[in-house]
Amino acid sequence: MPSVMIRKGEDDELLFYIAKKDQEDPIEKVETDTDDAWGGVVTLTDGSEWYIDPISPRPSFPTTLRFKRA
Amino acid sequence: MSSMTREETQALIQEVLEVYPEKAKKDRAKHLTVNDHEVEQSKKCITSNRKSAPGVMTIRGCAYAGSKGVVWGPIKDMIHISHGPVGCGQYSRAGRRNYYVGTTGINTYGTMNFTSDFQEKDIVFGGDKKLEKLIDEIETLFPLNKGISVQSECPIGLIGDDIEAVSKKKGAEYEKPIVPVRCEGFRGVSQSLGHHIANDAVRDWTLGARDDDDTWEATDYDVAILGDYNIGGDAWASRILLEEMGLRVVAQWSGDGTISEMELTPKVKLNLLHCYRSMNYISRHMEEKYGIPWMEYNFFGPTKMAESLRKIAAFFDESIQEKCEAVIAKYKPEMDAVIEKYRPRLEGKKVMLYIGGLRPRHVIGAYEDLGMEVVGTGYEFAHNDDYDRTIKEMGDATLIYDDVTGFEFEEFVKRVKPDLIGSGIKEKYIFQKMGIPFRQMHSWDYSGPYHGYDGFAIFARDMDMTLNNPCWNKLKAPWLASDDDEAPVAAAGE
Numbered sequence: 001m002p003s004v005m006i007r008k009g010e011d012d013e014l015l016f017y018i019a020k021k022d023q024e025d026p027i028e029k030v031e032t033d034t035d036d037a038w039g040g041v042v043t044l045t046d047g048s049e050w051y052i053d054p055i056s057p058r059p060s061f062p063t064t065l066r067f068k069r070a
Numbered sequence: 071m072s073s074m075t076r077e078e079t080q081a082l083i084q085e086v087l088e089v090y091p092e093k094a095k096k097d098r099a100k101h102l103t104v105n106d107h108e109v110e111q112s113k114k115c116i117t118s119n120r121k122s123a124p125g126v127m128t129i130r131g132c133a134y135a136g137s138k139g140v141v142w143g144p145i146k147d148m149i150h151i152s153h154g155p156v157g158c159g160q161y162s163r164a165g166r167r168n169y170y171v172g173t174t175g176i177n178t179y180g181t182m183n184f185t186s187d188f189q190e191k192d193i194v195f196g197g198d199k200k201l202e203k204l205i206d207e208i209e210t211l212f213p214l215n216k217g218i219s220v221q222s223e224c225p226i227g228l229i230g231d232d233i234e235a236v237s238k239k240k241g242a243e244y245e246k247p248i249v250p251v252r253c254e255g256f257r258g259v260s261q262s263l264g265h266h267i268a269n270d271a272v273r274d275w276t277l278g279a280r281d282d283d284d285t286w287e288a289t290d291y292d293v294a295i296l297g298d299y300n301i302g303g304d305a306w307a308s309r310i311l312l313e314e315m316g317l318r319v320v321a322q323w324s325g326d327g328t329i330s331e332m333e334l335t336p337k338v339k340l341n342l343l344h345c346y347r348s349m350n351y352i353s354r355h356m357e358e359k360y361g362i363p364w365m366e367y368n369f370f371g372p373t374k375m376a377e378s379l380r381k382i383a384a385f386f387d388e389s390i391q392e393k394c395e396a397v398i399a400k401y402k403p404e405m406d407a408v409i410e411k412y413r414p415r416l417e418g419k420k421v422m423l424y425i426g427g428l429r430p431r432h433v434i435g436a437y438e439d440l441g442m443e444v445v446g447t448g449y450e451f452a453h454n455d456d457y458d459r460t461i462k463e464m465g466d467a468t469l470i471y472d473d474v475t476g477f478e479f480e481e482f483v484k485r486v487k488p489d490l491i492g493s494g495i496k497e498k499y500i501f502q503k504m505g506i507p508f509r510q511m512h513s514w515d516y517s518g519p520y521h522g523y524d525g526f527a528i529f530a531r532d533m534d535m536t537l538n539n540p541c542w543n544k545l546k547a548p549w550l551a552s553d554d555d556e557a558p559v560a561a562a563g564e
């Protein structure tokens with residue numbers, strides 16, 4: 001369960017930064033992404049998938065969350 | 071001047087790999103690649119931040135070097151103890167040329183070496199007592215210091231000393247920040263982890279010191295320069311431009327920086343990050359905790375500088391943007407004159423680089439401003455996010471090498487035949503003896519600054535001075551030279 005910092009990139013896209021691995025990739029798709037919840041399976045542009053129980057209310061970014069490999 | 075094609079470059083890599091045993095070959099192959107603009111993510115084509123193979127010559131340093139030498143060392147009003155045996159600190163003393171103002175030994179300590187000079191009995195019985203004594207001595211001899219950092223060398227982690235406890239105790243006693251840094255050299259694969267550990271120590275021990283204190287007056291135009299170590303005065307040459315633009319530079323991390331500047335940084339409006347590799351960690355932390363946005367910028371060469379200045383100005387209001395344009399316009403004639411003078415002498419020359427974690431991509435623009443072409447580049451300790459950024463900056467089909475070995479670098483140079491190599495002190499004399507002009511690009515070869523407009527003029531002069539130096543034609547003994555040896559000896563390596 002690595003802790004992951006999610007922040008907004010220059011074009012407002014969400015970036016997924018795994019601190020331990022020093023690896024940052026843009027998020028392509030978030031399963032649950034509504035006004036009052038955010039989470040589920042998160043797919044990155046490199047194809048990898050991560051999971052977090054949906055959080056409500058929707059967190060404000062940047063923030064650090066703990067993800068599981070989906 | 072024709073560059074190599076993709077196939078040729080690929081073949082060259084294969085050829086160089088031939089000498090390795092099967093396993094090493096497989097491993098090293100992942101670290102060498104031909105640049106391809108089509109590739110979006112560098113991890114598809116290059117592996118980085120891995121342990122160097124035993125038996126090869128690597129040019130990397132250790133975590134202690136990353137923390138003491140790079141991040142903490144330049145903070146001038148703190149005393150940085152090289153905790154452990156004497157050599158690690160003494161052999162690296164003052165080698166990085168981070169300039170600072172102050173009176174060394176009185177209120178600044180940048181070029182001095184403080185060490186606990188471990189002996190056998192300290193290893194056997196532990197060195198915590200010695201550390202306490204050392205801190206007491208420092209307080210007596212250098213009472214004007216603003217804080218102390220304890221930079222662990224290898225043995226500290228091995229014998230399990232509790233430097234945190236000593237630091238806490240002494241910090242309370244003297245009411246000064248005393249920061250233990252667990253940057254033992256054996257941690258990680260290169261100095262890169264040392265940067266990370268150092269950033270974390272800043273975060274945990276100093277950054278929040280003034281969180282509840284709003285006596286300091288902030289303005290809307292406060293910025294901090296992060297990841298500029300003032301090599302030969304780099305940060306000064308950058309700072310004046312930001313100030314001319316109407317911004318207030320609150321802190322320099324860490325070249326010519328102070329601990330008080332660091333403690334004020336959480337109050338700025340924007341963090342400007344030059345060396346992404348060594349300070350992205352703390353930038354990310356400040357973004358999350360204090361909501362301070364950060365942006366990477368590049369102050370090498372007028373083209374990149376104008377881009378960066380405009381990008382910085384875009385964060386602020388129109389008055390700043392106007393002044394930004396005025397700054398760019400003001401220096402333009404000066405820069406045009408530099409380019410007019412040196413470009414004809416440097417046009418079309420090929421450069422190969424092999425530097426630390428930022429410059430292999432950041433200086434490309436400056437070379438291009440002079441009409442030169444970077445045909446190969448590589449990092450000692452970059453991670454994949456650095457290579458992501460490099461792919462875009464480098465020309466298609468150029469050579470990229472990660473943690474290159476001494477052998478590979480030499481072979482590449484023999485085949486690619488660059489007109490100039492920019493790398494570190496360990497590579498310098500090999501290539502100079504091969505007859506190839508060389509610039510030491512870590513400490514600017516005792517020159518600098520290279521950042522900012524002032525820096526570019528010096529950069530251009532230095533490149534010309536090195537490349538067109540008449541000595542390169544005189545490397546062969548006169549009795550060995552035949553008539554057709556008149557041409558430059560840049561290829562004398564074979």
Ligand code: SF4
Nearest residue numbers: 132134158223224255
């Ligand atoms: S690896 Fe260890 S012993 Fe060597 S310089 Fe680094 S800290 Fe010192």
